[in-house]
Amino acid sequence: MAPPPGGRRPGGPTGPGGPQGGPGRPAVPPRKPGEERTTQLPPVNRPTQREPELITHREPDDEFLLAGAPIDDDDDDYYDDEPELTQEEERRLRKKKIWKRVRIGAFVAIALMFLGPVIAIAVAYPLVDWPKPEDVAATQNKTITLHYADGQEMTKITSPGENRTMLTYEEIPDNVKNAVLAAEDANFFENPGFDVKAIVRAVWIQATGGSSGGSGLTQQYIKKATGDEAPTISRKFTELVKAYKMSNESDHKTILTAYLNTVYFGRGANGFKAASQVYYKKDMKDLTPSEAALIAGMIQTPSWSEDTEYATKRWKFVLDQMRQKNWVDQAYVDAQQFPKPLSFAETQPKSLEGPRGLIVDQVQEALEAEQTGVSFEQAQKTGVTITTTIDPKMQTAAEEAVDEIMIKGAQPEALKTSLTAIDPTTGAVRAYWGGRDGRGSFDYAKGTLQEPGSSFKPFDLVAALQDGKGLGTIYDGRSPRTFPGVSTPIRNSGNDNSCGKECPVRTAMIKSLNTVFYDMVVNDVGVPKTVKAAHQAGIPEEVNIGNGPKKLLVGEDGGTPNGGIALGGDQAVVRPFDMASAYATFAARGVYRAPFFIVKITGPDGTVLYQHADKPISAFDPDQTKSQDIADNVTDVLKEIPGNSKIPCAGGRDCAGKTGTHELSESAGQGAGLNSKAWMVGYTPSISAAVWVGRNEGNQPIRDKSGANIFGSGVPGKIWQAFMNKALAGTQMEKFPKAKPLNQYNPPVKVSVPSSVPPSSPPPSVPQTSSSEPSKPSSTRPTRPTGCGQLICPPSDTPDPSTPPGPGNGNGRDPGDT
Template sequence: MSGGPELMTHHAYEEPAGYDDDLEPDGDGKPELSPEQRKKRRWKIVRRVAYSCVGLFFVLPAIAFVITYFLVDVPSPTEVAQNQSQAVTYLYADGSPMGKDVPRGGNRVLLTPEQIPDVMKHAAIATEDDSFETNSGFDIGGLLRAVYNQATGGTGGGSTISQQYIKKATDNDAPTLTRKWTELAKSFKMNQTYEKKDIITAYLNIIYFGRGAYGVGAASQAFFHKDAKDLSFSEAALLAGLIQQPGRSENPKVANDRWNTALDRMVKNNYITAADRAKAQFPTPIPLEDSKQEAGAPPAFVVQQVKDELAAHDIPEDRYYSGGFQVQTTIDPKAQQAAEKAATEALENQVDDNLLDALVAVDPKTGGVLAYYGGKPIVQVNGQDQAGRDWADTPQNPGSSMKPFDLTALLKKGQGLDKTYDGSNNRTFDGRVVRNAGPGSSCSQQCTVAEAMMRSANTVFYDMVLNDTKQGPVKEAAKEAGVKVKEDGGQSIISTKDNNISLGGGETQITPVDMASAYATFAANGEQRQRHFVAKVTNSQNEVAYEASTDSKAAFDSDSDKSRQIAGNVTESLTSVIGFSHLKCPNGHECAGKTGTQQHTKVAGEPSWAANANSQTWMVGYTPSVSVAAWVGGDGNKPLHGKGNSPIYGSTIAGPMWQKFLSLYLTGKPGEKFDKVDRIGGEVAPPPSSEVVTTTDSTPTDENTGDDGNPGDGDHHGGGHQSDESSPTTTPKHTKTPTSKETPPSKTDEQEN
């Protein structure tokens, strides 16, 4: 069939090119290849294998690397820095170091590129990654060396500085190929994203050097007690050398070997000259113990108060360790030392192991806490160390130290120190018998408020609150003065459900720090300032992150003059209490204050002496420059005793502790006196002398003092038990009559404390 397709079977067989007609077919009927053809066939196979290898080991990895490059996120040095836990540096009010609050992860100080000297950067580069300036995040030669070492059992890795930073920043050190692969991609991407100066800075801020120091900022202090900017090349070499073996930093041989290695590599990389190397001397670090002291912790209870305060001002717990903060506190080093000495010595020779104490001092002119002692931060329970309780911030019954707030409420009503009440003992109110602590704490049926405060006559203040001021205004007066109650976010409780508030009993419980703050308002002439522990906070860039306000407001009346007059009348009433309680002010200083005691409620099974025991005792008082609350008590309703199972009172331990603190703190400071104001609701009169009573014993002992009693209705349950001061048995050497409308009865051996 012409023009149609030809059948393949009709085609003649054509020999392929290169076939030899003389060759016989092989066993399969196929012609055998010639030597030339076999050679070409072999090279063709080699080329295909080579292409496959290139694709498998280069092209595909390159494609995978590109994909990984775009998928991974590079940790920003700024973000990583923000997430790093850094030590918070604490300073006293005068700028001297208090210590560091070091996070669990260790001590860190994050620096900027300008704060790290070139000599430190060069030392690290020479020691850890000499191609850092030119590599792209990883070093092929280093990788090959690492592979060889792994294969032969040698040591040494191939990680660049960028890779080490990625590992630390991501906190991922898993020995997997996936981790290593992504680490390479991230390192490469980081070098395309950030400048070398930022990468080396980030690395030196995060790497561990030993001695608990993370980052060169902390390490320079821990090893040489200096800022990083002041490091010499020799010191920088030691720190750089220790990066490889930080856990052996205290081994002299290891430290010396690593220092020599770093110096040799610095010479090799032309960072220092051979002459510098020859004259270099090993930089002996400061003693390890000194290093620990430098990074030692400030008082634990102060730290917690600071944390709470900062959390209320937009620096919560999750930011506290991230900002590289420096906290300048209001704590005065002299005051803090005096508080710790006075409080510690107060309990040294006591026979009752259940006694606890706390002392807080506040500056009336600023509201700043000058001293804070809340007890031992570490206590032993069943032979084990445990965190102690902060007794300075634990609410307790204030006893008679509540009475100045009773008086404040009365003064706000326009009635004052010249108002009279029946101050006799064993008065009945609504079927309840209220008694004074003893003959010395009672006065006539026409007892002025001024005298009643000096004697701490329970019947007068119970009557005053029950029938004149009512309970609500007393609570309001305490809050206006500075007591922070629970419903407002504080710790203290002031109950108005019954008249126990008048004598500081029942459910009314106030912390020592609140008492010091509230009395500071009286000392500040009625100007209330927010209590605070923090003066100023700066971050790692020395920018102010928070600064406390010392602004004041009139506490007891919108008219500042009226508030001043109220506070001045309270102060006038409290000046006579000091001498009456057998306490003394430092020479040249005027003091005002009030003791307080809460009686123990006896429970079944206790010894007979517990019936007369007390559970909480106070002395709260002030000068124009400092307000101090001293508390000595027990954990809850425990019967406390002195020698011979004698009761303890406000003037027994708390009073002398208060006096000791003032003596230590005010030594060398100029004398000071209170401003005088007109009396409210009566005639103008000078305050009772603070020397109403002087005795031959300026510091009472367990045997010669008494203090608070309680209402005598037998209601010792349900929070209905109040107490007040009983009397010291020391016979006064001489007495002076306090200024009042009524001449008080002669004192007996029992007096108010």
């Protein structure tokens, strides 16, 4: 066999010319490699050649020289210098390397995207468990305990479904099943417990800083049952794994049944069975598809159950989803009207009877609206203790005052009243009397809108003070007076002309002269500023009442109301509760604090879950000193009224306030000229109280037991006086601070007219109208209907198309301000 190429070299022992062995040849001495020089081995004095490096890691030749290695020109054959790369070639090489790394990273990311969740689910699956409906129900109906402000126990709130039993799938009507599926997961029976697309979309939105849902009905059950609704990816992941496990270990019917037995529907109702009672007082089998649709629509945001606008929107959505699934037909949908539920208070368990029952309703409504950050659902699950703002002494004083005047005084049963007392220093509601019949009865403090009459005039004064006017500014106080654009003259009570043509605002407030305040608001200050002043004091811009949200102090077109608002008539409608809050701002010297019922919420272990924090707002001016001066000037004149109205506070205690009445117009027939509402709103530095008296029918006269017309200083004034005396008995005799005079504080000094100047013509004689109380200041009498927000309080009279918008005659009476 021939040797491999390069296996022999000339002169070697086996190469040509070398010694030969074999037959006939002399023996060759053995080779001694150590004594021979060979070019195949490097010299002993030279370092071993390094392995070739990558092109991108080559080092310059001078770097090798610096290493101290000797140079051997004979070794050139062993070092092949490769050509250097150009800059363009190096750039392309670097770019290629970068893209290679990007591709590798992308492949790894895609692999993790698909394999990561699978691995995570596989790891988490055996570690989690889904909540069983029986366990969930056991935690949902704990008792809520209410305390008075001093720590005494008031009552307990129990759940509407406290002793409920778990329903089976067969016991649940199809109307209910269909409505809930339409509202929350119409494709529930077609998915494996979760909607992958919805979850991916929700995760992406949340990862990019947004907020989104994406839960199917199974996931919703997990969320509601665990009470964990944090908008985080980790919560979503855990929820998904539990939903997947629940779907594997049970069927769709079991899941839907668990959901309907435990989900929260608002109004304190866990489970659809309890919800059908608190919304319609019906068994589930008796619900119509339309009623079931409304209840199901509340699952999404149960705290908005009393918002009619929201409830209507959700009801329409659910009903339309049911139509799309052919669970109802188009003809049924077209024939439906909004299935208005029963009132919230009417359907709640009777935990406290009498007037104090309405306090329980207010506390529960505050929880439902999540004003405290603790929902009613959470409160039920936890079994919390709630400390209210109600002072037991003042609450008793309110109940005794009403009973003393209305019951012992034998006033007609047709008369209705309310009393609210608020602490100006905190905004805490200290006493609340909204009706005698307790929970389920109509609330006359927060459930009705009424014309405040002349008790609205302090807001006129605030606007005037802000506009540079003062208590000494002069207006024409004669009566009657005509104003451009108003067909009906404005009159004072009994056409009172005692203040004359140059009437100071202070005197006009004490006498409650309509002509002065109408002139001030319509011709001088402006209606918008008056509306703003009322809102600044504490009249809300919008309240949720009757059929839904209603804006206050706006015109029929939603814009600026007409001039009748200056006299507390026409579009000037307010809740009695809010008048107590607004006058509390005067008592607090221009600081507004929102009224509230809940001081503190604690868990079973004493942990404080909520604590009310004081949030004072400078009401009438950003500068608190200016706001204080405005409020003090208002108090400076209002403190003269209780005494002039013959309802002063006992012992000479400082107190201020304003009476008001709303008079029926001529269209009321035999009731024309009589009052339909009467008020007394007043305060001391430590308490503000509002009393309203009227009837369920807003267009009927109010008469006392003797048949006489009721004024503000009458029945409501006496209730207010009795309450203030009882509530403040034994407390410090507080005084109002002296007011810093603003603007024209005193009327200008009259200058005598020289005899050479002819006297001005006397004002034309005005025929006087008869009145049962001619000396009483005036109230308001609108010529157009005003909304009360309730069926029990319709407009006072029918509008006359021929009468242009105006203040509405304005010749009612304000009781006892003289």
